[in-house]
Amino acid sequence: MSSTDIRLVVLDMAGTTVADDGxxxxxxxxxxxxxxxxxxxxxxxxxxxxxxxxxxxxxxxxxxxxxxxxxxxxxxxxxxxxxxxxxxxAGHCAALPGAAEAIAELRGQGRKVVLTTGFSRATQDRILGALGWEEIADLTLCPAEAGRGRPFPDLALTALLRTATDSVHQLAVVGDTGYDMLTGTRAGAAVVAGVLTGAHGAERLTADGATHVLGSVAELPGLLAAR
CATH class of the missing domain: 1.10.150 (DNA polymerase; domain 1)
Structure with a gap:
């Protein structure tokens, strides 16, 4: 990979990799x-x-x-x-179609993956445990571990520091909300990708700084490989 390739992918959970369903x-x-x-x-x-x-x-x-x-x-x-x-x-927690496969493919491409959330650590761990995702990513982060949650850049930048990624130019931030997009843009990420499987539509995602809008996270490995 060159110095400008995406080496770190910061992925939201609910609505992006995990179904919210209300x-x-x-x-x-x-x-x-x-x-x-x-x-x-x-x-x-x-x-x-x-x-x-x-x-x-x-x-x-x-x-x-x-x-x-x-x-x-x-x-x-x-x-x-x-x-x-x-x-x-009660069983109302499921991965979005293709999410686990996308994470595996991203890591197979040599990229590090960090899962982030707006939930507490206790809730994040509950979801990871329910899905059997305890080892799916290189790192998981909640707001209390980063300083501030979204829309501030703390989660993305903490992920960058904790994974020893060299530059924000090697960072992609992906989520389903405008606040995810703001986090990515404020962190200086090279790729800020919105997905249409969660809370906000394309107009809100684009207005808040999305560089790309994808149907789902399943499209992300192909997008990054094409860069």
Missing amino acids: LVEQAFQAAAGELGVEAGSPEHRTMLEHVRLTMGESKISVFRHLFGAEEKAQRANSAFERAYHDLVD
Whole structure:
């Protein structure tokens, strides 16, 4: 590989490599209910719209915005995690078609792969365990291990540092949300690829800096090989 080849691929999980199927919204509804927000109320609808707009962001940051006081935000986050874990444990967690194969192919091409998330480490590990993905990537990272979550560049840059990648010009960031795209552009990634299997459409992904928009992560190995 030359000094400008992509040597590190930072991949989002839910919506990019892992099917979401509304799990985030279901877990949010449980969290909001615990804080006394009635499902279907104007307040609930406003909060849910914010959750949708900020998909990809660190979940505790979302709850701090929605509930203000740290104690309430922590209660909501704990309720969210319990609800999400229950959904995962009940079998509502699956890899997106072609995701595991794409990760294997990327690593087979000699690239390092790091899986990142807006969830906590406990939730990330729950998902990895449910899928049998504990060893699928070179590294996994959550916001608490990087400093700040998306849309800041911390996750991507921490991945670069932890894998001893030489330059941001060798970095690709891939995700399904506008916040993933902002993370990639703010980190200076050479490739910032949006996928259409998750929260946001092509218009939002492009507006937030996508250099490429793909149908799914399954197309990524071919894209990078063609470069």
